[in-house]
Amino acid sequence: MELDIRNYNETLIRQAILEKDLHLELSEDQLTDLTCLALNQLPARYIRYPVDMAGYTSSAELEAMIQDAREALNNALSHLKLHPRSD
Numbered sequence: 001m002e003l004d005i006r007n008y009n010e011t012l013i014r015q016a017i018l019e020k021d022l023h024l025e026l027s028e029d030q031l032t033d034l035t036c037l038a039l040n041q042l043p044a045r046y047i048r049y050p051v052d053m054a055g056y057t058s059s060a061e062l063e064a065m066i067q068d069a070r071e072a073l074n075n076a077l078s079h080l081k082l083h084p085r086s087d
Contacts, residue, residue, distance in 0.1 A: 008045040012069035013038045037076035
């Protein structure tokens with residue numbers, strides 16, 4: 001059984017990565033690690049469709065989620081810099 005759901009925080013983390021142009025300087029493996037580290041700091045917010053967030057989330061709550069995602073990404077980036085993977 002496959003359900004069509006996603007964690008909305010994945011979208012917010014991707015947006016934060018694009019805002020900081022990290023996709024231009026990090027490898028795919030580093031981006032994957034970074035995303036996992038950031039998402040592990042955030043609660044899961046499962047949705048079926050992006051419109052679900054717009055319809056059931058206030059603008060203040062959405063802005064707080066965006067800020068939390070940016071902070072989680074910054075924390076994850078600091079962790080990656082302090083603990084580089086030795087492949």
